[in-house]
Amino acid sequence: MIDHNPVLPSDIPPLRVIRSAKRHRTISIRVEDDAIVVRIPATLPDHVWKTEVRRRQHWIMNMLRQMRTSRTTQPPWTQRSLTLGGDTRHVAFSQAEQWYVRRTGTTLEFGGPVPALDAPAMQRFIRRVISDEASRWMQDRVSDWVAQTGLAPSAVRIADPKSRWGSCSPKGRIMLSWRLALAPVAVADYVVVHELCHLLELNHSPRFWAHVARWIPDHRHHRHWLRQHGHSLFW
Numbered sequence: 001m002i003d004h005n006p007v008l009p010s011d012i013p014p015l016r017v018i019r020s021a022k023r024h025r026t027i028s029i030r031v032e033d034d035a036i037v038v039r040i041p042a043t044l045p046d047h048v049w050k051t052e053v054r055r056r057q058h059w060i061m062n063m064l065r066q067m068r069t070s071r072t073t074q075p076p077w078t079q080r081s082l083t084l085g086g087d088t089r090h091v092a093f094s095q096a097e098q099w100y101v102r103r104t105g106t107t108l109e110f111g112g113p114v115p116a117l118d119a120p121a122m123q124r125f126i127r128r129v130i131s132d133e134a135s136r137w138m139q140d141r142v143s144d145w146v147a148q149t150g151l152a153p154s155a156v157r158i159a160d161p162k163s164r165w166g167s168c169s170p171k172g173r174i175m176l177s178w179r180l181a182l183a184p185v186a187v188a189d190y191v192v193v194h195e196l197c198h199l200l201e202l203n204h205s206p207r208f209w210a211h212v213a214r215w216i217p218d219h220r221h222h223r224h225w226l227r228q229h230g231h232s233l234f235w
């Protein structure tokens with residue numbers, strides 16, 4: 001299983017510990033975008049503040065969750081371009097009587113009975129088109145990796161989970177997020193292989209990671225990408 005939700009422990013930003021030179025008697029914790037800032041009295045032993053940080057872990061995670069959901073992620077097509085399965089397309093819009101999507105060269109043109117690309121009904125239409133296309137792309141990716149690794153899940157489901165990129169059940173059923181189709185192809189591949197490797201090891205032991213590394217030697221790099229940029233796929 002790979003968690004992508006920023007509120008989960010693996011995604012907590014690093015701690016920045018500031019020892020106060022002044023007579024600072026309390027421990028204060030502030031959650032920032034890129035760090036958890038902990039201010040402590042100058043001579044406080046490490047184990048004391050570490051215990052306090054652990055005790056307040058739930059509060060920290062709640063703060064992170066609030067910060068990240070309140071920050072609105074712009075859908076990629078508002079920048080008039082979209083990358084799906086590693087393919088970047090220019091996004092165009094036309095007003096028309098019927099809903100349609102047309103692919104010509106590197107352009108993806110959406111049309112419908114609304115005045116603009118950012119009309120709510122058009123947004124819903126684009127989301128549906130993209131999630132369908134992304135799901136199909138992910139299915140194909142899984143098939144490729146099943147053929148390449150010889151690891152065959154009992155079932156594959158492409159879905160839109162809110163708190164993980166993928167999972168593998170003890171019965172060998174694999175679930176993957178279609179949003180991975182919008183990440184770099186190597187990142188999507190890593191998650192596919194990660195879940196397939198759970199068919200061999202249903203844990204995150206060194207043996208599990210050795211299996212992953214056989215096919216994806218630079219998996220650490222892709223995990224890092226997911227931690228840094230994963231939230232940008234949620235719009």
Ligand SMILES: [Zn+2]
Binds near residue numbers: 001002194203204
């Ligand atoms: Zn896993």
